[in-house]
Structures are given as C-alpha cells and as structure tokens.
Amino acid sequence: MSLLFTPFTIRNVELKNRIMMSPMGTLAAGEDGKVTEWHKLHYGARALGxxxxxxxxxxxxMEQGRDSGSLGIWSDDHIPKLKELTELLHAQGSKAGIQLWLAGRKTNRQGMAVSASEIADRERVARVLTLEEIQDVIYAFKAAAIRAAAAGFDVIELHAAHGYLLNDFLSPYTNKREDQYGGTREKRFRLLQEVITEIRGVWNGPLFVRVSAEEYGPEGNRVEDYVYYASRMKELGVDLIDVSSGGVYPDKPKVYPGYQVPYSEQIRRGSGLPTAAVGLITSGLQAEEILQNGRADLIAVGRELLRNPFWPRVAAEQLGINIDEPAPYRGHWFDYRHAVSE
Ligand SMILES: Cc1cc2nc3c(=O)[nH]c(=O)nc-3n(C[C@H](O)[C@H](O)[C@H](O)COP(=O)(O)O)c2cc1C
Structure with a gap:
C-alpha cells in the first residue's frame, strides 16, 4: 500500500495524503502585502492538483521585516483576503499552512537589514537588534499566529531556516551576541524558544518549524545541533520539523536528488519528532522510498509543483494507483481508453 497517499494526522488536522507544497516566495504581492487574485489562482491550482x-x-x-513583493500578515487588514484563500483551498479538500517569517539581514529592501549581531556576509551589512526590538519581534510572531487562526489556517510554520532572522539567532556564524540571546547553543535558541512558547499560548493547531539542518560553512550549525534543537522544540510543543539546509553562508551547497533527506532522517530518529523531507524530490517512487524507510513523514515538493500543479496525479500513476479526482474530472484523470478512437 502506498504511504504517499495514506492520510496523515498531525495534532487535530488530517491531511488526505503526505504531499505538502513547499513554501515558495513568489514576490507577487503589492506594497500592502495582501493576497491577490494571482495568489488564489497559484495556490488554488495546487489544491485542484x-x-x-x-x-x-x-x-x-512585521512590515519592516518583509521583502518587496512578499505576502504580509502584520496587520488585521490582511485577514479577510487570507481567509478567502484558505476557504478556496478548503473547498478543494486541501489544508492551508502559512509560513511566518522575518527577512532579517536578507531583505531585498535597501537599508532594512537587521540581524542577531554585526557579522555580515559578503553581500550585506545588517544592523543589530536591541533587546527591546527582540521583544517586538516575539510579539509580532504571536500577533501573526492569532491572525492566522482568524484567517482559517490549519498549520503554522515558522521559517527558522535559510539565513533569515530566526536562523541568524540560532547560528554561531551570525550570532556573536554576549547577552541572553547569544554565547551558547542554548542561548542562541532562546529567541526561537520564546517565539514558539508565545505562539503555543494562542495557537492550538499543528506548529511546524523549518530549519537549515546543515549550514555548510565552518562556523555553522551541523545536523547534530539540529537534533538537539528539535528535541528542545518537541518539549515546547512543536509538531514537525521541516528539514531544509543552507542559506546562512552565501555559498551554494552541492545539490542532487534527495540531498537533504539524510538530515530529515537523522532529526526524525534523534528527536522522535515527525519531519518533512524536501529538496529535489521529483518522483512518486522517490517519495515512497523516503516514507517507507522512515526517513520522513511528509514530502515537501517545491519546483516540481511549479512545473506541474498536478504532480500528485503523476506520482500516483508512477506508483500504479488511482487517487480521488477533482469531481468535475471524474472518470477522465486515469482513463486513457479514449485517447485514440478504435
Ligand atoms: C522560487 C522559490 C521560492 C522559495 N521561497 C521559499 C520560501 O518562501 N520559504 C522557504 O522556506 N523556502 C523557499 N524556497 C525553497 C523551497 O521551499 C524548497 O525547499 C527548495 O526549492 C527545494 O525543494 P525543491 O527541489 O522541491 O524545489 C523557495 C524556492 C524557490 C524555487
């Protein structure tokens, strides 16, 4: 029996299969950060798929922590359009997640870069966040979680990967602070811990955290550090670790099919938390191998879903099974008998 198409329950939410659309910034929003008709088409197509x-x-x-073109959830004004989108996805039987984030030193907006400390990579110089500003950050994540609930989201994911603000506090490369938010592994974890704790106080649904399990540079965190962080997150009520890598140092890692899957496997086994595997997973057979061998619980698909919103149908075909079709397509998705007339 295919695991990829077996439902998966996490906390109070049942997913109809194990396929997650990996978060992908489209920079398609206007200056107000609101959902547009384009976002509805883009995400709706994957729900149909x-x-x-x-x-x-x-x-x-936070408004000041965005990229030009990124979506926003920094104000209550964002809720109505986000709600329209979650309702659209729910109507097609999909669950909706939102990735909460602050860009930190990697913002695409001039002069807005902030980070844990002054350490700058080759491309950017960031201003150091004060203790007061750190409290504002924690509050902003909490307020956004309340809005996500009001907008009907099923899952919240914190983006603590790829060298964005939460990752910068975790990494010894970017966090040289000597106060309570830096200096040791536990102190570098403190910001993420406080954000998780605040969110857990206002959010009952599944909470995912995306991490860069390997930061690749000499001073960066290794997967062993993330096994430790994942164990801490489990204690705090996180439900799943979404296991990515890189983005902290400017250099690009070597990539190949499934290149991040071993990190997912290690974190899953080491912490006992469910994981999502991501990174060049492009076929149903590859996804099935990862799940059957206990290397992840969900398969996050990125670019392959940009190429083909109906990728789940292709994966099912590769596994030799039929899955539920969108009702108006019934009888046509898996039926090739009428391709050529007799
Ligand atoms: C256009 C684009 C935008 C992305 N934006 C995000 C993002 O908003 N958040 C995130 O965590 N990862 C982001 N990623 C990374 C993807 O979620 C994914 O981890 C990566 O593309 C590897 O998976 P894939 O080989 O299936 O594409 C982005 C990737 C692409 C190609």
Missing part, C-alpha cells in the same frame, strides 16, 4: 497541505510562501509578521 490534490496537494494535501499547501504551505503558503514566506509571510512577513
């Missing part, structure tokens, strides 16, 4: 969990792209919890 039978993706179980549609994780929206990075969504800024």
């Amino acid at each position: 039978q993706v179980a969990l549609i994780m929206l792209e990075v969504s800024a919890v």
